[in-house]
Amino acid sequence: MNGKIVCINKFIHKVLLDNGETIDTRTRGKLRQEHVYPVVGDNVIVDINKKTIDKVLPRKNYLERPLIANIDKLLIVMSTSIPVFSSYLIDKFILIAKYNNIEPIVIITKTDQISTNEKNIINKYVNYYKSIGIKVFFNTDLNNIKKEFENSVVSLCGQTGVGKSTLLNKINPKLKLKTGEVSEVLGRGKHTTRLVEFMSLNNGLIADTPGFSSLELNIPKKEIRFYYDDFDVTCKYNRSCLHIKEDGCEVIKLVNDKKIPRWRYDNYVKFVEESKL
Ligand SMILES: Nc1nc2c(ncn2[C@@H]2O[C@H](COP(=O)(O)OP(=O)(O)OP(=O)(O)O)[C@@H](O)[C@H]2O)c(=O)[nH]1
């Protein structure tokens, strides 16, 4: 029978079967010999009697952090107080999502902890993302966030302590997911969520995921620019211009003319420099 892996805890692979039941399975030795390592989100064929996973079906996409496959939308959760707001991380997740053919959606948390001035600054980022067609919600806007779950396979992502589990608990208090304190000293959370786990919410599947502190970029330098719709202008070096130093680069001109925000461009440059491919 077909199903989907909804959680992996050591050897136990929890599978949501097409008939709606959930069972605990193990992978077969044969899969391990073939170096097939299933991840949460994998669509699989299960031997119901033996309680084994016999086959992992081809993936439509796959992320390493969070480790998950076959998702439609990535909810990028970002705090505005502790942990501190980072457009660099948002841009990185947007890039990773687009590269993997996943819709990025940004969720902003903890605006109850910042001043009006700080909120105005956050709104500048929010408005820019919206202007380039990226959906942005505050974590108080539960109805609109819930709508995104309908008929979709969704994963949360973001640093530890930003409020991923808290958001799901607010949407469905019955979940009672563990949430953690944020360390004042370190300015970050304590890795409260330990496993990637899908939950059924509003006719969709939503994965809570563990937060993390570092995030590698596995996208070739030269391809990064193709995922920046806002950079897509008739740059005279189009297709070969990396928009970094080149004379007459239209993108650099747009930055100088304040049509593309400096922060957005600076993050892009960092990604190009960071990428080892
Ligand atoms: N003031 C305020 N606190 C929040 C908000 N969202 C979450 N928190 C608090 O932030 C802390 C961390 O929240 P979690 O939901 O555990 O964070 P997480 O992203 O799931 O963290 P990990 O599981 O470690 O990745 C908890 O103490 C929450 O109560 C918010 O919008 N405002």
Ligand SMILES: [Mg+2]
């Ligand atoms: Mg959590």
Ligand SMILES: [Zn+2]
């Ligand atoms: Zn250019």
